Amino acid sequence: AQSVTQPDIHITVSEGASLELRCNYSYGATPYLFWYVQSPGQGLQLLLKYFSGDTLVQGIKGFEAEFKRSQSSFNLRKPSVHWSDAAEYFCAVVNFGNEKLTFGTGTRLTIIP
Amino acid sequence: DADVTQTPRNRITKTGKRIMLECSQTKGHDRMYWYRQDPGLGLRLIYYSFDVKDINKGEISDGYSVSRQAQAKFSLSLESAIPNQTALYFCATSPRDRDTEAFFGQGTRLTVV
Numbered sequence: 001a002q003s004v005t006q007p008d009i010h011i012t013v014s015e016g017a018s019l020e021l022r023c024n025y026s027y028g029a030t031p032y033l034f035w036y037v038q039s040p041g042q043g044l045q046l047l048l049k050y051f052s053g054d055t056l057v058q059g060i061k062g063f064e065a066e067f068k069r070s071q072s073s074f075n076l077r078k079p080s081v082h083w084s085d086a087a088e089y090f091c092a093v094v095n096f097g098n099e100k101l102t103f104g105t106g107t108r109l110t111i112i113p
Numbered sequence: 114d115a116d117v118t119q120t121p122r123n124r125i126t127k128t129g130k131r132i133m134l135e136c137s138q139t140k141g142h143d144r145m146y147w148y149r150q151d152p153g154l155g156l157r158l159i160y161y162s163f164d165v166k167d168i169n170k171g172e173i174s175d176g177y178s179v180s181r182q183a184q185a186k187f188s189l190s191l192e193s194a195i196p197n198q199t200a201l202y203f204c205a206t207s208p209r210d211r212d213t214e215a216f217f218g219q220g221t222r223l224t225v226v
Contacts, residue, residue: 014193032212043218043219044203044205044217045217049212099163101146101154101158101205102158103148103157104155105153
């Protein structure tokens with residue numbers, strides 16, 4: 001069965017430090033890949049997406065993600081986090097077969113001064 | 114006005130009651146989805162619809178039903194609410210093109226007592 005795995009439930013990072021959030025997927029072919037962010041009490045906002053081409057994609061708010069086919073991964077990165085980045089982050093995929101949008105379980109990011 | 118509107122935003126209901134959550138969109142998208150969010154479980158797909166005459170079960174459809182009244186409207190019903198249906202519910206829409214992201218409503222917080 002298709003699945004999306006975010007192995008880190010909760011990550012704490014100091015303000016100004018770098019960040020990497022992990023996402024792995026299990027599908028037969030390369031799916032369409034997304035990262036969404038959910039601030040407290042809010043809906044989901046798209047950070048970035050990957051469909052094809054350059055495997056390093058840039059998103060909003062200074063985020064980027066790299067697609068690695070050999071590792072079935074799509075990790076989210078940011079060189080220097082800001083207190084406003086505290087939120088929950090979700091990796092999601094659309095599979096070619098059934099075209100459902102499937103989410104990982106999310107990673108909650110806490111920023112400390 | 115928001116592109117994807119969910120009503121109500123908050124609701125408390127009693128066990129055994131029937132309740133309907135409504136979603137309307139002004140984006141002209143064909144595809145609509147209902148998800149529920151629970152802490153630690155991410156967003157799980159309840160039902161999805163790729164056009165007005167198409168309804169599909171997601172991974173957790175038991176205890177729920179849906180109606181696609183028009184391209185712009187997709188409602189979720191709990192025929193007989195139970196406490197473990199207490200959750201945050203999100204409606205989302207996307208166009209037919211796979212390479213475009215989904216857009217989310219602000220969510221409905223449902224509590225079943």
